[in-house]
Amino acid sequence: MVRPREFDEQEALSAAMRVFWEKGYEATSMGDLTERMGIGRPSLYAAFGGKRELFEAALRAYTKSSLVYIENKLRSATSVRQSLIGYFQGMVDGSAGNNPDFGCLCVNTMVELAPHDSLFADITGEYQTRLTELFRQLIDNGMRSGELPGRLNPSSTARLLTLSAIGLSVTMKAKPDREYAKQVAAEILTLLE
Amino acid sequence: MVRPREFDEQEALSAAMRVFWEKGYEATSMGDLTERMGIGRPSLYAAFGGKRELFEAALRAYTKSSLVYIENKLRSATSVRQSLIGYFQGMVDGSAGNNPDFGCLCVNTMVELAPHDSLFADITGEYQTRLTELFRQLIDNGMRSGELPGRLNPSSTARLLTLSAIGLSVTMKAKPDREYAKQVAAEILTLLE
DNA sequence: CCTATTTTGTACTCATCGGTACATAATGTT
DNA sequence: AACATTATGTACCGATGAGTACAAAATAGG
DSSP, X not given: OOOOOSSOHHHHHHHHHHHHHHXXXXXXXXXXXXXXXXXXXXXXXXXHOSHHHHHHHHHHHHHHHHHHHHHHHHHHSSSHHHHHHHHHHXXXXXXXXXXXXXXXXXXXXXXXXXXXXXXXXHHHHHHHHHHHHHHHHHHHHHHHHXXXXXXXXXXXXXHHXXXXXXHXXXXXXXXXXXXXXXXXXXXXXXXXX | OOOOOSSOHHHHHHHHHHHHHHHOSTTOOHHHHHHHHTOOHHHHHHHXXXXXXXXXXXXXXXXXXXXXXXXXHHHHSSSHHHHHXXXXXXXXXXXXXXXXXXXXXXXXXXXXXXXTOHHHHHHHHHHHHHHHHHHHHHHHHHHXXXXXXXXXXXXXXXXXXXXHHHHHHHHHHHOOOHHHHHHHHHHHGGXXX
């Protein structure tokens, strides 16, 4: 009935996510976006609305896939301790594969946009809540199985792990010193003793 | 011999620091700066060089005064544990007085500028190193006096405290939930048990 | 094959960006 | 009081920002 889209919306969104991830929201121009997404300006506006809306879509896509990735990663190991080692070491090793060393888009957004824009405060807050919930369940399981000491408070410990993840993300982004970060990542696990 | 400056350079720099602190580097315009600093554009350029140079000066002033403030805060308490409680609770309570809830300028810079600008990676890295050193000394003292258990590794624990401080700063900035943050801040101290 | 409909590329809009030229005002020295 | 020197305010610069108008191109249905 009409002329079809010449680009894949998911791919374009993924490319946009990368750019925002690398440069931040303010420092990313529409020119950067169209170039990396491989589409023209009007196509971008027609498909996504505008810079802010595009960023929102990119951030939502990020949180979704990131949480799925983390959930799988935490599930894949043989013990609670191994799960967390895998998670934190993974952050250090360039996020285990396809992710560049630009920290966590969600953390970046917490710093750049959340204080002035409640929409992004909500989205990032939700991400944090769900990440903490994943940690809490994991700790709960570990305590039930006897792997972890019974005196831990699962909720508090989970919050502390989230806090550590945020700190590690920022540290890795600012100064990607693998050796240093690996030590810190290992040290985080002493929280479980 | 000549016409003197009509503004106080320290005050102007302090005002600039505040603006960068609140809005971030990219989102701050020269207009924002001149307005809040109460000076004209040419005066700003004559006195500070340009936006980047002004930011550098503001960041250096921040790190300097912040480290002095933290050092005093840590020294003022009667025990190591009380020192750290004071420090972390202080971050939550709106930085104990004169600081708004915009996190730590240094952490903000680690996220926004450090990955793309080695000058700021260096400045923020130095800040982090010195903060960690303050923590390490404190822990060392606590272990010597017998307040802290002997099995702690002062360096590792200090790094973990720095990581937690970063995480708490980001969390507070994004979603200033005092009650939540207070709990997390208290939980951080379990690292010392 | 023709037409209605949507996408695409080019070229623009206006606002704002960081930075500056220049004339005027204010000082210390003589 | 006159001058050299520096600070200030106005008014500007070219570049770039996000967003859009419009015509050409590409499809599906008739």
